[in-house]
Amino acid sequence: MLRNKLPNALISLVMGLLACEQAFARLYDDVMASGYIRMGIYQDFPPYSFMQDGQPAGVDVEIAKRVAAAFDLELQLHWIIPDENLEDDLRNNVWKGHYLDKDEDNPLAMKKLADVMLRVPYDKAYAYKQDSLGYLINEHVVMKAPYQQERWQVAYDSERLDAVRTVAVFQYEPIGVEVDSVPAFYFTSALQGRMRKMTRHYTHPREAFAAMQDGEVAAVMAMQSEIDWLLAQAGSDQYRLAENGFPTMGKQTWDIGIAIRQTDRQLGYAVEEVLDRMIRSGEMEQLFADYGLRYTQPEFYQVAKEALTEQH
Structure with a gap:
């Protein structure tokens, strides 16, 4: 009798587990x-x-x-x-x-x-x-x-750069990006990789922005709202928004x-x-x-x- 009831008991247990998972x-x-x-x-x-x-x-x-x-x-x-x-x-x-x-x-x-x-x-x-x-x-x-x-946005240190009208400037000036992000891949591959050596990787945009404030990088790229927030927190006209536009990047908004x-x-x-x-x-x-x-x-x-x- 126990052998006949066992399959039904197993079925009931499985059904119960599924019910718990979806509850x-x-x-x-x-x-x-x-x-x-x-x-x-x-x-x-x-x-x-x-x-x-x-x-x-x-x-x-x-x-x-x-x-x-x-x-x-x-x-x-x-x-x-x-x-x-x-x-x-x-x-x-x-x-x-x-x-x-x-x-x-x-x-x-x-x-x-x-x-x-x-x-x-x-x-x-x-x-x-x-x-x-x-x-x-x-x-x-x-x-x-x-x-x-949402969209991508660059903020820059105006004491180091007069403006950022093209990303080509980052062949010569360092820029901070979040590790394993779209900006990270972009700046290490665009322009035949000529910006790779000037790309600095950080755990998150806040760390990259702090690096800009410490003079380690001249600019930071992250999502628009993240950049807006960091600029508002900094409260200084020294850090400004760059003109958007990232050739060959693909989807930007x-x-x-x-x-x-x-x-x-x-x-x-x-x-x-x-x-x-x-x-x-x-x-x-x-x-x-x-x-x-x-x-x-x-x-x-x-x-x-x-x-x-x-x-x-």
């Missing part, structure tokens, strides 16, 4: 009924999300607060430590959970996932990217609701949106409505301005504005 993949109704929403934001990533004086701060933290308030829900922040690539971040924080993310007292405990993840590059080609067998790589998530357009599980598009639509209201009302632009940042609307809004202008 925190909450649907819209679950989120609204729970009284809280868990928003995924990157850890130690100013000016987007970071700790300041013991409190969460940054534009994405403020956006998360406004989303929670719009639904009259308590905000729970799900801090994300970036993995090797975006696919890993989506898997670990949106639809599956990290295999090390376990409760030591209860190994079968449910993994915590973000209901909504912020600061996800909004790119249709990437969203529908396929593997070698033709399967969607990101089939478990939906990337939508772009709320900002991109939209930022959210990611939700493929099974809960309803929550994504609801959050999208909140972000859309913030963009159209000017609240989003003001939020960025409060942190000393320039704000650029996503491509969709720019195209719509241009079309409306042409009609008139």
Whole structure:
């Protein structure tokens, strides 16, 4: 009798484990009924999300607060430590959970996932990217609701450089970049590699900017909002924005949106409505301005504005 019952017991155990793994993949109704929403934001990533004086701060933290308030829900922040690539971040924080993310007292405990993840590059080609067998790589998530357009930006020390009208100047003057970033690859390969010897690598843009302040480099390249933030923190006219333009770099601007599980598009639509209201009302632009940042609307809004202008 025991031998006959064993397969059923194993099946029940497997089903139970699967249920536990997916239990925190909450649907819209679950989120609204729970009284809280868990928003995924990157850890130690100013000016987007970071700790300041013991409190969460940054534009994405403020956006998360406004989303929670719009639904009259308590905000729970799900801090994300970036993995090797975006696919890993989506898997670990949106639809599956990290295999090390376990409760030591209860190994079968449910993994915590973000209901909504912020600061996800909004790119249709990437969203529908396929593997070698033709399967969607990101089939478990939906990337939508772009709320900002980001771009690359150079800041320079005006006591060392009169201006930066072309990147060719960095054949002779050192520039600081974040290690393993797009700027790092660009400055070590563009112009037939002639800027490689003048490229200095740092763990993050803050360290590169500090190196510029110490005279180690003449300029720094990072994302526009990061540069704006660092300039605002420096509070000195000595460090200025360069004219943008990076030949042969490829994509230099991109939209930022959210990611939700493929099974809960309803929550994504609801959050999208909140972000859309913030963009159209000017609240989003003001939020960025409060942190000393320039704000650029996503491509969709720019195209719509241009079309409306042409009609008139």
